[in-house]
Amino acid sequence: MAIKKAKIFAVTSVKGGTGKTTTVLNLAGIFSLQKKKVLIFDLDLYGSAVAASLNLKYKNDLFKLIDDLQNTRFDYIENYVTKYNDFIDVLPAPKDPRNANHINSKFLHIILSKASMKYDIILLDTNYFLSEINLVAFDQCDEILYVITNDPIDLKNMKSMVAIYKNMKNNNYKIILNEAKDIQRNYFSKYDIKNIIKDNVDYTIPNNFYIKNIDKYVLDGEILTLNPKVRSSRKKSIKNLELIANNLIKEKKN
Numbered sequence: 081m082a083i084k085k086a087k088i089f090a091v092t093s094v095k096g097g098t099g100k101t102t103t104v105l106n107l108a109g110i111f112s113l114q115k116k117k118v119l120i121f122d123l124d125l126y127g128s129a130v131a132a133s134l135n136l137k138y139k140n141d142l143f144k145l146i147d148d149l150q151n152t153r154f155d156y157i158e159n160y161v162t163k164y165n166d167f168i169d170v171l172p173a174p175k176d177p178r179n180a181n182h183i184n185s186k187f188l189h190i191i192l193s194k195a196s197m198k199y200d201i202i203l204l205d206t207n208y209f210l211s212e213i214n215l216v217a218f219d220q221c222d223e224i225l226y227v228i229t230n231d232p233i234d235l236k237n238m239k240s241m242v243a244i245y246k247n248m249k250n251n252n253y254k255i256i257l258n259e260a261k262d263i264q265r266n267y268f269s270k271y272d273i274k275n276i277i278k279d280n281v282d283y284t285i286p287n288n289f290y291i292k293n294i295d296k297y298v299l300d301g302e303i304l305t306l307n308p309k310v311r312s313s314r315k316k317s318i319k320n321l322e323l324i325a326n327n328l329i330k331e332k333k334n
C-alpha cells in the first residue's frame with residue numbers, strides 16, 4: 081500500500097466566533113465526498129467543539145496520546161482517533177479542559193508526521209490566539225486559513241495580522257470571508273474590506289449559506305455539507321466550499 085503524505089491546513093482567525101469550526105467541518109464534509117481520508121485535529125484546547133458538534137463518543141483524546149508518547153505506550157494513531165464516517169476521523173482535544181495545560185507543542189510534529197502517513201488531509205481547528213501551540217502548528221501546515229467576518233474589530237485585527245505576514249515575507253495563508261455567520265452585519269463591501277485589511281479576500285462563504293436552524297444540525301451531529309437538503313438549497317455556497325477544498329489540494333507548500 082502506498083504511504084500517504086497528508087496535506088495539513090490550520091483554520092484560524094483573529095477574533096473568536098468567526099466560523100472556524102463550522103468551516104473545518106464543512107471542508108471535511110466536502111473532502112469526504114471526494115473520498116479523501118480526513119483527520120480533523122481539534123487544537124482548540126480550551127474551547128473544543130469538534131467532538132461535541134459531531135456527537136462523538138470517545139475515550140482517547142490528544143492528552144492521552146501525548147501521555148502515551150511520553151511514557152512509550154503509544155502504538156498506532158488509529159487507536160487515538162474517533163471515527164465519524166468512512167472518511168472522517170477526529171482527534172479530540174482534551175476532554176478534561178484541565179489537561180489542556182499539559183499539551184506540549186513539542187509533540188505536535190511527531191503526531192502530525194504519524195497522522196500524515198494515514199490521511200490525505202489533516203484539518204486543524206484552532207482558536208484565535210497567537211499562542212505557542214498555534215504557532216508551532218502553523219509552522220507545520222501547508223497553508224493557514226483565516227476566517228474573517230464583516231466586523232470592524234475583526235477586520236482591523238486582520239490588517240495587523242496581514243502586516244505581520246508581509247513583514248515576515250510569508251504568504252502561506254488564505255483569507256476566507258464568512259458572510260454567512262452574521263447576515264445582519266454587511267456594512268462593509270468587499271472593496272472596503274480589501275482596503276481595510278490591505279490584502280485580498282481569497283474566498284467567500286456567501287450569506288446564502290446562513291442557516292437559521294443551524295443548532296438543529298449541531299444537535300444532530302450533522303455536517304452541513306453532507307446534508308442533502310443543505311446541498312440542494314445552497315448550491316452556490318457548496319460550490320464555493322468545493323472551490324476552496326479543490327484549491328487547497330492543488331496548492332504547493334511555499
Ligand SMILES: Nc1ncnc2c1ncn2[C@@H]1O[C@H](COP(=O)(O)OP(=O)(O)OP(=O)(O)O)[C@@H](O)[C@H]1O
Nearest residue numbers: 096097098099100101102103260261289290291294
Ligand atoms: N452558516 C452559518 N449559519 C448560521 N450560523 C452559523 C453559520 N456558521 C456559523 N454559525 C454560528 O456562528 C457561531 C460561531 O461559529 P463557529 O463555532 O464555527 O465559530 P468559531 O470561529 O469556531 O468559534 P470559536 O472562536 O468559539 O471557536 C456558532 O454559533 C455557529 O452555529
Ligand SMILES: [Mg+2]
Nearest residue numbers: 100101124129
Ligand atoms: Mg471553534
